[in-house]
Amino acid sequence: MRREMLDGAAAITRGALDAGCDFYAGYPITPASGILSHMLRELPKVGGVGLQCEDEISSIGHCIGAAAAGATVFTATSGPGLSLYSENIGLAIMMEIPLVIAVSQRLGPATGAATAVAQGDIQFMRWCTSGGYPVIVLSPTNIPESYHLTKRAFQLAKRFRSPVFLATDKETVMTTESIAESAVSTKAKNAPDWPAIPAEPVGNPLVPFQIDGTIHHYTGSSHNKAGHITKDPEIIAEFNAKLADKIVSRTAEISLIKADLQKGAKTLILSYGISARSMEAAVKQLRSADKKVSALTIYSLWPIPEKQILNCLKGIRRIIIPEMNHGQYRREIERLVTPDIELLGVNRVDTILITPEEIVEAFYA
Secondary structure (H helix, E strand, O other): OEEEEEEEEHHHHHHHHOOOOOOEEEOOOOOOOOHHHHHHHHHHOOOEEEEOOOHHHHHHHHHHHHHHOOOOEEEOOHHHHHHHHHHHHHHHHOOOEEEEEEEEEEEOOOOEEEEEEEOOOOOHHHOOOOOOOEEEOOOOHOOOHHHHHHHHHHHHHHHOOOEEEEEEEEEHHEEEEEEEEEHHOOOOOOOOOOOOOOOOOOOOOOOEEEOOOOOOOOOOOOOOOOOOOOOOOHHHHHHHHHHHHHOOOOOOHHHEEEOOOOOOOOEEEEOHHOOOOHHHHHHHHHHHHHOOOEEEEEOOOOOOOOHHHHHHHOOOOOEEEEEOOOOOHHHHHHHHHOOOOOOEEOOOOOOOOOOHHHHHHHHHH
């Protein structure tokens, strides 16, 4: 089997191109700059356009304009850049723009530790813009998943006419590993067995600014079906309800998890992203010591796959949640479970990855 040395940035780039991306705009920011470099190099080879813009605000503005003109667009940033993206993310939600945003997380707040790993933007991605409208956030745990979930992000963005986030991190994006070529290919024999995404759009059809001399209107203000600003309360209420409902009502379609459940286990370890790799190693150690333990990897962080999570809790009395923040996703699990289930966080915010041994120690606590 042929193998290649690949980092997450290259896998994400390959996934974007294989999904039909033909426009990228971004600004250099550690640890997402590798995605920018790969996209600028590879897009011209397929007739696409890649821009290194003067700042993050310009970058996402270019993406929204290109998408409204018919392009399949992509951008990548980290936490500080996402702060600058936030207003235009609201614009993309209001205009129902298909847009994929990779967020390579680093330790914050502010400049923080620019070359250190973290998972501190989990809540930020969900709530980064005004109005509180739902978004879709996917989270890969390794390089092959970075490829496949990037492709899935583009499919979801087109279907739901909405921004879709790829929540990755410094270690996944910048670490180079030996990967089977077949694992990051459209013809991958060992591609994840994930449910197919229907092709038909849920949001309004996206049409270019001008067709046959007819100008189509786009606005960030409340508008009617023709794109014209309106103050009619009924029209505004109906439109805003649709923006929320098109995602919330299809949570089951978006939800993506990997359940490794063991019969008789009383403890479930739940994680996502880079921390899920430590979880998998910890579970292997515990089972080799004849301990019963189940594991749950969350790939679709938002909307929360509530039904899938609850279906994995039969017989569970304790949930251990490793994540590199102060417990951002643990808050969501607390909201779901009954009071008789104990929740225990394994958390680090000191630039160091959570180790399998720390998770094993929490199991014995």
